[in-house]
Amino acid sequence: MQQKKMTLKGLAAILGVHTSTVGRVMDPETRHMVGEEVAQRVLKEAARHGYRPNKMAAALRTRRSNIVGVILPDITNPVFPPIVLGIEDELRKHGYVALVTNAGEDPEQQRFVVDQLLARQVDALILATATRDDPIVTHCLEAGVALVTVNRSEDRGRVSSVVNDEYAGMRLAVEHLLALGHRHIVHLVGPQTLSTGHLRREGYELALAAHGVAREDMWLFDCSAYTREAGRAGCLGALARYPQATAILAGNDLLALGCYDALRERGLRCPEDVSVVGHNDMPFVDMVNPPLTTIRIGHHAMGVQAAQLVLRRLRAEGAEGGAGDGQMEIRLKPELMVRNSTTVPRKT
Numbered sequence: 001m002q003q004k005k006m007t008l009k010g011l012a013a014i015l016g017v018h019t020s021t022v023g024r025v026m027d028p029e030t031r032h033m034v035g036e037e038v039a040q041r042v043l044k045e046a047a048r049h050g051y052r053p054n055k056m057a058a059a060l061r062t063r064r065s066n067i068v069g070v071i072l073p074d075i076t077n078p079v080f081p082p083i084v085l086g087i088e089d090e091l092r093k094h095g096y097v098a099l100v101t102n103a104g105e106d107p108e109q110q111r112f113v114v115d116q117l118l119a120r121q122v123d124a125l126i127l128a129t130a131t132r133d134d135p136i137v138t139h140c141l142e143a144g145v146a147l148v149t150v151n152r153s154e155d156r157g158r159v160s161s162v163v164n165d166e167y168a169g170m171r172l173a174v175e176h177l178l179a180l181g182h183r184h185i186v187h188l189v190g191p192q193t194l195s196t197g198h199l200r201r202e203g204y205e206l207a208l209a210a211h212g213v214a215r216e217d218m219w220l221f222d223c224s225a226y227t228r229e230a231g232r233a234g235c236l237g238a239l240a241r242y243p244q245a246t247a248i249l250a251g252n253d254l255l256a257l258g259c260y261d262a263l264r265e266r267g268l269r270c271p272e273d274v275s276v277v278g279h280n281d282m283p284f285v286d287m288v289n290p291p292l293t294t295i296r297i298g299h300h301a302m303g304v305q306a307a308q309l310v311l312r313r314l315r316a317e318g319a320e321g322g323a324g325d326g327q328m329e330i331r332l333k334p335e336l337m338v339r340n341s342t343t344v345p346r347k348t
Contacts, residue, residue, distance in 0.1 A: 006049040015045055022046075028095035066096045068310060069117035071110065073129045075102040077226075077254070078282040079299060080128060083150060086303020087126060094311055096123070103129055110136045118143055124310045130154050130161075131193045146313040150306040151299075153195045153329060160313070160328040162305040166196065169295040169334035170203025171210075173249050173277045176293070176336055178211060182247040182275065182345045186219040186238045188259070190226055190251030197226075200251055200279065219245065223255055231258020232265075239266060239274075246274060246345035253278035253285050253294055256341075260288070275342040281335075290340035298332050305330050 008026075012019040017038065024030040025042040034042070045051075070087055072080050088098045099122060103113040110129055114136060117125065124146035130137060132155045140147045141158060153161040177185050187204040190197030201220070208218055221238035223230040231254060239245060239262070250256035256278030263270050270276050270290060278285060281296035309328065316326075 006046075006051040008051070011042075011046060011049060011051050014049075015042060017042070026051075028093070064123055065121045067099050067120070067122045068096055068307070069114075069122040069125045070098045070100045071103045071113055071117075071125065071127050071129050072100065073103065073105050075100075078284070079151070079252075079280050082283075082299035083128065083303040083306070086300040086305075087150075087307045088303075089300075090304045090307035091311070096307075096311070098126075105129070107135055111139055114140060114143075118145060124148070124314055126150055126306050126310055128152065130195070132195055132198060133193075146310055148306050148310045148313065150302055151196070155195070157327055157329070160309045160330075162302050162309065162330045162332070163195065164297045164302070164334055165331040166199035167203040167206060169279060169297070170200050170249075171207040172334060172336040173279070173295055174204060174207035174211075176338065176342065177247045177249065177275065177277065180247075180275070180342060180344050184219070184242065184244045184345070185247045185249055186221055186242050186245045188231060188234045188238060188248060188250045188255050189220055189222045190255070191224070192222075194226075197251055204249060223251060226252050226254055228254045228258040228261070231255030232261040233258070235259040235262035236265070239268075247277070247342070248274060249277045251279060253280045253282045253292065256292055256294070257285075257288065271341050271343040273346055275345070277342060281337050286337075286339060293339045293342040294337050296335040296337045302332055305332070 008022050009019055012022045021034055022042055024033050025039045026046065031039055068091055070084060084100055091098055099117065101113050103110040125140055127149045128151050130149040130152040134154045137154050137159060147159045149159055149161040151163060153163050187201065189201050192198050205215065205218055219242045221234050221241065223234040231250060234255060235248060235258060238248065248259050250259055256276050259276050260270060263274055268274055278292045278294035281294045285292040285294055
């Protein structure tokens with residue numbers, strides 16, 4: 001005969017405490033309201049009887065599911081797993097879990113994913129998909145869901161975000177190459193619809209301008225996407241346009257890996273003929289040949305901060321997400337990781 005499932009009321013009766021006491025203990029957010037000795041008794045007895053809170057019933061009662069939806073543009077991109085890990089680590093401390101989904105870059109597909117998550121009563125959303133002018137952000141705000149963007153931001157400042165300090169990162173990369181003696185530096189530019197592509201381009205231009213380089217003397221080549229194939233195509237195009245180039249500053253690490261492909265195809269060596277710098281310090285770029293000089297971004301910390309922002313937003317009862325209404329942009333400090341893909345320039 002199957003044993004009857006333990007209920008909150010039954011567990012309270014066994015312990016001789018009020019049902020609200022058991023409810024508080026079983027919720028990590030309210031456990032501090034109960035004395036430590038009582039809390040440990042409740043947890044021990046709950047484990048002995050295999051009691052688990054009925055999340056669906058609690059969601060109906062409190063209108064909270066304790067689930068945060070996390071929407072990624074490309075789950076195969078090695079940048080995103082550390083961000084998700086940071087989000088999950090922080091949410092778990094507060095009794096929340098992340099529901100992670102891959103939505104691609106297509107706005108219609110992203111809207112479908114958002115609607116599906118909202119239909120499942122997620123308490124909040126963290127978007128890693130944001131574009132500079134994003135209809136999905138508008139859709140989320142109109143739905144009234146708590147919202148934070150991570151890794152990317154939108155131009156209108158309507159929602160809080162956690163991003164890298166792109167200007168500082170590009171300044172570190174440019175000054176590293178200038179210190180080595182490079183004067184012919186091409187920037188492989190990421191998509192301008194994304195804050196990362198736009199701000200890294202601006203950062204490159206500002207860094208060179210600070211060293212007296214005129215804008216018309218700056219070498220830029222646009223890439224269609226943040227992919228290895230786009231990096232290969234961009235590098236080949238840049239070398240054809242700027243044959244004197246001695247260094248390539250790629251918009252991200254995937255573009256930089258594409259540069260490795262293009263240089264081999266052209267019979268050129270890295271770094272002896274052309275130095276390459278990436279951006280992100282994604283996993284394993286220290287193990288390629290040559291190990292990639294790049295800008296390290298604290299992606300795990302980025303995820304932790306995004307989770308903290310969304311939890312703060314959830315605690316702010318009745319807060320509205322209007323522009324300028326308490327929104328925050330947290331910029332993380334980048335770090336230059338010097339490896340073997342950069343050296344002094346060849347003689348031209």
